[in-house]
Amino acid sequence: xxxxxxxIIAIPLFxxxxxxxxxxxxxxxxxxxxxxxxLLTSFLSIFLYKLILExxxxxxxxxxxxxxxxxxxxFPIRIILIGDALSGFLALFFLFIVFLSFLFxxxxxxxxxxxxxxxxxxxxxxxxxxxxxxxxxxxxxxxxSNGVDKFYTLYLLLLVGILGxxxxxxxxxxxxxxxxxSIATTGLIAFFRNKECFKSAFHYLAVFAVGSxxxxxxxxxxxxxxxxxxxxxxxxxIQFSFLDxxxxxxxxxxLILKAGIFPFYFWKPEAYNASPVPAVIxxxxxxxxxxxxxxxxxxxxxxxxxxxxQILILFSLLSIFAGVFLALRENNLKRILSYLAISxxxxxxxxxxxxxxxxxxxxxxxxxxxxxxxxxxxxxxxGLLFLIAGIILxxxxxxxxxxxxxxxxxxxxxxGFFLFGVLAISGLPPLNGFASKMMIYExxxxxxPVLTIIAILGSILVLAVLVKIFASIFLGxxxxxxxxxxxxxxxxxAIVSIxxxxxxxxxxxxxxxxxxxxxxxxxxxISQQNYINSVIH
Amino acid sequence: xxxFIFLVTILLIVIGTSGxxxxxxxxxxxxxxxxxxxxxxxxxxxLGYRSGGVAPIFTNAPSLNMVSPTPQxxxxxxxxxxLAVTALxxxxxxxxxxxxEK
Numbered sequence: 001x002x003x004x005x006x007x008i009i010a011i012p013l014f015x016x017x018x019x020x021x022x023x024x025x026x027x028x029x030x031x032x033x034x035x036x037x038x039l040l041t042s043f044l045s046i047f048l049y050k051l052i053l054e055x056x057x058x059x060x061x062x063x064x065x066x067x068x069x070x071x072x073x074x075f076p077i078r079i080i081l082i083g084d085a086l087s088g089f090l091a092l093f094f095l096f097i098v099f100l101s102f103l104f105x106x107x108x109x110x111x112x113x114x115x116x117x118x119x120x121x122x123x124x125x126x127x128x129x130x131x132x133x134x135x136x137x138x139x140x141x142x143x144x145s146n147g148v149d150k151f152y153t154l155y156l157l158l159l160v161g162i163l164g165x166x167x168x169x170x171x172x173x174x175x176x177x178x179x180x181x182s183i184a185t186t187g188l189i190a191f192f193r194n195k196e197c198f199k200s201a202f203h204y205l206a207v208f209a210v211g212s213x214x215x216x217x218x219x220x221x222x223x224x225x226x227x228x229x230x231x232x233x234x235x236x237x238i239q240f241s242f243l244d245x246x247x248x249x250x251x252x253x254x255l256i257l258k259a260g261i262f263p264f265y266f267w268k269p270e271a272y273n274a275s276p277v278p279a280v281i282x283x284x285x286x287x288x289x290x291x292x293x294x295x296x297x298x299x300x301x302x303x304x305x306x307x308x309x310q311i312l313i314l315f316s317l318l319s320i321f322a323g324v325f326l327a328l329r330e331n332n333l334k335r336i337l338s339y340l341a342i343s344x345x346x347x348x349x350x351x352x353x354x355x356x357x358x359x360x361x362x363x364x365x366x367x368x369x370x371x372x373x374x375x376x377x378x379x380x381x382x383g384l385l386f387l388i389a390g391i392i393l394x395x396x397x398x399x400x401x402x403x404x405x406x407x408x409x410x411x412x413x414x415x416g417f418f419l420f421g422v423l424a425i426s427g428l429p430p431l432n433g434f435a436s437k438m439m440i441y442e443x444x445x446x447x448x449p450v451l452t453i454i455a456i457l458g459s460i461l462v463l464a465v466l467v468k469i470f471a472s473i474f475l476g477x478x479x480x481x482x483x484x485x486x487x488x489x490x491x492x493x494a495i496v497s498i499x500x501x502x503x504x505x506x507x508x509x510x511x512x513x514x515x516x517x518x519x520x521x522x523x524x525x526i527s528q529q530n531y532i533n534s535v536i537h
Numbered sequence: 538x539x540x541f542i543f544l545v546t547i548l549l550i551v552i553g554t555s556g557x558x559x560x561x562x563x564x565x566x567x568x569x570x571x572x573x574x575x576x577x578x579x580x581x582x583x584l585g586y587r588s589g590g591v592a593p594i595f596t597n598a599p600s601l602n603m604v605s606p607t608p609q610x611x612x613x614x615x616x617x618x619x620l621a622v623t624a625l626x627x628x629x630x631x632x633x634x635x636x637x638e639k
Contacts, residue, residue, distance in 0.1 A: 195633065
C-alpha cells in the first residue's frame with residue numbers, strides 16, 4: 001500500500017525502456033503493452049488518491065527500511081516523495097486524460113505518416129501530391145519499424161517526467177525530472193522528421209537545456225545556504241534572505257519557462273505546431289504540472305511573499321493578453337490554439353496567486369480553488385480543441401486554417417464538437433469553463449476590480465478569435481480544393497464525446513466537483529505547516 | 538579564492554546564456570549550452586570545497602577534513618544529463634543540416 005507513490009513513477013519508466021524491445025516483436029503487442037501500463041498506473045493513482053484522502057499526506061522515503069519513516073528517525077538527505085490531496089488528484093486526472101489521448105493516438109497517429117506539412121501548405125498539383133503519397137507509403141512498407149514504438153517510449157517517458165513533478169519533494173529530483181521532461185518532449189516534437197520539426201526540436205532543447213541549468217543553479221544556491229535539498233526541510237528553515245530571493249527567481253524562471261506563461265511563452269507555438277496531437281495533449285499536461293511545482297515552491301517552500309505574488313499576477317495578466325493578441329494574427333490552426341493555451345494558463349496563475357495574496361480570507365481560498373479548478377478545465381477545453389484540430393488535419397491535410405471552408409456541410413458532428421470547445425474555453429455557461437472562470441472573477445474582484453475586468457476582457461477576446469476560426473473553417477460553401485483523404489474513425493469520435501460529457505457534467509455540477517475534489521486539494525496547497533510536518537514530525 | 542571561483546562561474550553562465558540567446562550558428566548554440574553547464578557544475582563543486590580537505594572516501598582517509606560529497610554526487614548526475622543533451626542537440630543539428638542539403 002505504501003509503495004503506491006514510487007510504483008506510479010516506476011511502472012511507466014520500466015515499461016518505457018521495455019517498449020523498443022517489444023516493438024521489435026510485434027506492433028500490436030507493443031500498443032497493448034502501453035495501454036496496459038497506462039491502465040495499471042491509472043488504477044494505482046485511484047488507490048493512491050483514496051489512501052491520501054483516508055490518511056492525509058503521505059511521505060515516502062526512497063531506500064529506507066521503512067519507507068514511511070521520515071525525519072528525525074529517517075534521514076532527511078534521502079530522496080523523499082510526497083503525495084498529498086493536490087498532487088494525488090492531479091495525478092489521477094492527468095492519467096485519465098493521458099489514457100484518452102493514448103486511445104486517440106492509436107487511430108490518428110498512423111495516418112500522420114502521410115502528413116507532410118510543407119507540401120500541403122503550398123497546395124501542390126494533385127499529381128505531384130499523389131506521387132509523394134505513393135513514395136511515402138512505399139518507404140513505409142519497406143521499413144520494418146515505422147517509429148511508432150519510439151513515439152510511445154518517449155510518450156511514457158514524458159509521463160514519468162510529469163508524474164515525477166507531481167510527487168517529488170526534493171529539489172535535485174525535480175531537476176532530473178525536468179530534464180526527462182525536456183528530452184522526451186524534444187523527441188516527440190521531432191517525430192515527423194521534417195525540417196520544420198527538427199528546427200523547433202533544436203530550439204526547444206537548447207532553450208530547455210539552459211532553463212534546466214538555471215534550475216540547477218538555483219538549487220545550488222539553496223543548498224549552499226541550508227545544506228539540504230529536501231523541500232520541506234528548506235521550507236522549515238527558510239529566512240528569505242537576499243540569496244533566497246535570487247534562488248527563487250532562478251527556480252521560478254525555469255518553471256515558468258516549462259509552464260510557458262508570459263515572459264517565456266515563445267517556444268510554445270513552435271513546439272505544439274510541430275508535434276503530433278496526442279503529444280500536444282501530454283505537453284499541456286506537463287505545463288500544468290510545472291505550474292503545480294511553481295505554486296508548491298513559491299508558496300509552500302518559500303512562504304508567502306507579497307512582491308513575488310504580485311509579479312506572478314502581472315505575468316498572468318500579460319500572458320492572458322499576449323496569448324490572445326498573438327492568436328489574432330496567426331492563421332495556422334495549431335499555432336492559434338497553442339496561443340490560446342498560453343492565455344488559459346494565465347487564468348490558473350491569476351486565480352492561485354491572487355488567492356495567496358488574500359490568504360486567510362474566504363475569497364482568497366475561493367480564488368485558489370478557482371485556479372486549481374481551472375487547471376482541470378484548461379486541459380479539457382484546450383485538449384478538446386486540439387483533438388478536433390488533429391482530426392481536421394488528419395482528414396484534410398491542410399495546415400492553414402483559412403484554406404479550409406465549409407467543413408460543417410461534410411462533417412456536422414465535428415462542427416458541433418468544435419462549437420462546444422469554443423463555448424467552454426471562452427467561459428460561457430453551462431460548460432465547465434464558465435464554472436471555474438466565474439469563481440476566479442468573483443474572488444479576484446475582492447483583491448482588485450481591475451483584475452476581474454481584464455480577465456473578462458481576455459475571455460471575450462478568446463471568443464472573438466475562436467468565432468473567427470469557426471466561421472472560416474466550418475461555415476460557408478465547401479470549396480473544391482479540400483477533399484477527404486481519410487474517414488474519421490469511430491473511436492476518435494467516442495473519445496471526443498467523452499471529453500464533452502465530462503465538460504458538461506463538470507459545468508452542470510460544479511459545486512459537487514469542487515467540494516469533492518478541488519476543496520481538499522486547495523487545503524493541501526495552502527497549509528505550509530502541514531507540508532513541513534509530513535516530512536519532519 | 539572561493540569568491541574568485543564564484544566570479545568565474547557567474548562569468549561562464551552569463552557568457553553561455555548570451556551565446557545561446559544571440560548566436561545563430563547551431564554548433565555555437567550547443568557550445569554555449571555546454572559553457573552554461575560548465576559554469577553551473579563549477580559552482581556546485583566549489584560549494585563543497587574545503588581548504589586542505591581530502592577526497593571523501595572514508596576508509597583510508599588520513600584526516601577527517603573532507604570536501605562535501607553531496608555536490609559531487611549531484612554534478613555527476615548533472616554531467617551525464619548534460620552529455621545526453623549535447624548528443625541530442627548535435628544529432629538534431631546534423632539532421633537539420635542534412636535536410637538543408639536536399
